[in-house]
Amino acid sequence: MNRYEFENLISDYLDGSIPFKKRTEFEEYMKDDPDAESLVRNIKTTISEMNNLQKVKAADNFNEKLLSRVENEGIVGGPNNTILGFTPFYASILSCLCVAFFVVASQLINVSQDSSFEIKTNQYTAELEKNTPSYSKNVDLEKKLIVDSNIDSLQDKTEKEKPNNSNKIKFVNY
């Protein structure tokens, strides 16, 4: 054991918390070095002197002063009105932050839903166009042509069915 180790173990030795093996080494070191022994003895004496230091006592009117201070200064006995352990001030700040968080979060969710809907629609249309076979396009075209021709024929028909009054009514001058 060297001096440094010895000094580090003094308090443990005095508290009786030093392991047995170290204790033997410690005591052997003290035997070999009278200065070390007197150091331990002096520390022990100082501790007991500190224990016996003259104690001071509070003034007799200490309690009276204290209680009148509590009464006169209107000191409130603790925050009964805490909300989940927070004072009203911090609780209000916290609730504002929570509301702000939910508002921002809901807006962000809406935006992302709209954009994802648009993207999905575009994708769907593109896929639909891509997947539509060419013959069906021709069929569509044919259908369209048929519809168009039907409209034309209908128009012709109505025109034909229109009475030609110009031929029937004649104004005769006598």
Place this chain on the structure above:
Amino acid sequence: MMNQTSSISSIMPLDKAGNNYVYSDEQLMARFQKGDENAYIELVNRYRDRLLNFIYNYIGDFEISEDIVQDTMVKLYQKKHYYREIAKFSTWLYTIAKNLANTEFRKKKQRKITLLSQISRDDKPYDIPADQPDTDQEIQSDITNKIIRKAIDELPEKFKTVILLRDIQELSYEEISSIIEVPLGTVKSRINRARLQLQVELKHLRT
């Protein structure tokens, strides 16, 4: 409230056997939290002198120390609902007192009006409100007290706090660790170093 002080013993009998009270500090605190002000007065009675000794040895001025103890007790009243039984009551109260004492100590440093700088080495550094010693033995003891207090006062702040809490207040290492918020190993090491440094300061007393 004043009448409660006198009637506390009848309301809350505390069969004291040494330090064994009927109600533990934590039980009293629980009662106080429920609104029993007698429990508060009992806690004040238990701790005022202990805290006063701690702060007085730390600051070195009796009146300021008493004010700090008053402030500590007022804080105890105000902040009673912040106390949770996960910590020992004494640790919690000492932490409040230590923080207030630290603030005062720093103010004092800033103002540069520490007692030691104001008075010469031969003057009385501490104004102890106690009876004057009569016999030679008491005089010797009084001188030793002063020398030891002065030696403690000259320790660096971090050593001074631990030595006061351990060797004068006789708190456990664990309690000190909680109060000053440093690991247990650091507390032990600081106490050891503080004791060694004290021996240097007290060398002339031993020769």
